Amino acid sequence: MVTLAKTELFGLFAAETAEAMKPLGLEPYRGKQIVEWLYKHGVREFDAMTNLSKDQRVKLALRFTIMKLSQKAAQHSVDGRTSKFLIAFPDDMAVETVLMRQPYGNSVCISTQVGCAMGCSFCASTLGGLARNLTGGEILSQVLYINELLKQEDHKVDSIVIMGSGEPLANYDNVLRFIRLIHEPYCLGLSYRSITLSTSGLVPEINKLAEEAIPITLSISLHAPNNELRTRLMPINKRYPIEQVLAAGNRYAEITGRRVTYEYTLIAGINDQPVHARELAALLKGRLANVNLIPINPVPERGLLRPAQTDIVRFEQLLKSEHLNVTLRREMGTDIDAACGQLRHKVLSK
Incomplete structure (x- = not known):
């Protein structure tokens, strides 16, 4: 079984995020929603992105990472x-x-x-x-x-x-x-x-x-x-x-x-x-x-x-x-x- 390397979302523009979501079937406007969660609201978990469906959040977590600092x-x-x-x-x-x-x-x-x-x-x-x-x-x-x-x-x-x-x-x-x-x-x-x-x-x-x-x-x-x-x-x-x-x-x-x-x-x-x-x-x-x-x-x-x-x-x-x-x-x-x-x-x- 081949495991795909996850892509880091932190640091992408809204348009880049929307493009990255395409293979998952997410609508283009989701790109802006996701970066607002990351940059405006400080969210570091996909589960907290409540304007996305549970299925969408699961798909995102399987394919992408969100940088966490210590x-x-x-x-x-x-x-x-x-x-x-x-x-x-x-x-x-x-x-x-x-x-x-x-x-x-x-x-x-x-x-x-x-x-x-x-x-x-x-x-x-x-x-x-x-x-x-x-x-x-x-x-x-x-x-x-x-x-x-x-x-x-x-x-x-x-x-x-x-x-x-x-x-x-x-x-x-x-x-x-x-x-x-x-x-x-x-x-x-x-x-x-x-x-x-x-x-x-x-x-x-x-x-x-x-x-x-x-x-x-x-x-x-x-x-x-x-x-x-x-x-x-x-x-x-x-x-x-x-x-x-x-x-x-x-x-x-x-x-x-x-x-x-x-x-x-x-x-x-x-x-x-x-x-x-x-x-x-x-x-x-x-x-x-x-x-x-x-x-x-x-x-x-x-x-x-x-x-x-x-x-x-x-x-x-x-x-x-x-x-x-x-x-x-x-x-x-x-x-x-x-x-x-x-x-x-x-x-x-x-």
């Missing part, structure tokens, strides 16, 4: 505003997902890969290398996991930052699937403008993303004002140096009309001096851009330190004196493993 660890800041979850998929691979309760709403930081291959010298996500890409459904499942928790407080996810473990644009197709899917009215119906994607600077993919005509916010990890220093911090700079990255950022801003954010992690004695601020100002002046300064969350294995507060303020003021749009990231969750990949690395090390 929580391997969780940390909550003392002020209750930040929660970090280590979430495992059915194959026991785990990623970090972070809930940040902001004055303007609930923001979720999600991962797109298990681990990371970028090798940035200040990041915990790269310590174990890259295990695998996440599917569109696995990326979506992180947001919906947090949304179900927030429902218990009569709240919901208001914005998303694709800024957790992994390089989103190295997993381009799955990330785009997620972005389009979460925007669908039968999913969360989230505005594209409520989504921020952070990249280490994969130039061809930035250009490709610009052509998608999806008005998400693009955030580019710069972290240094010159190629020599950026290559030390970010090996990807050997392939795509600063000049190419900035040109791609300009093109994205021109096509989408959206201001690009350049992230700059401040590291004591490495990139936090006045000379670096002046170099950075010269690079970004006149561009449709913001600078987001991020005092480093130190990772013990990396041996890099957070600058003194006076150095952080001085750096910020120097940029502002050059009329750049500058924000200093509000620190959240500093009493837990705040840096990307720290919680996962700690659990794996044990």
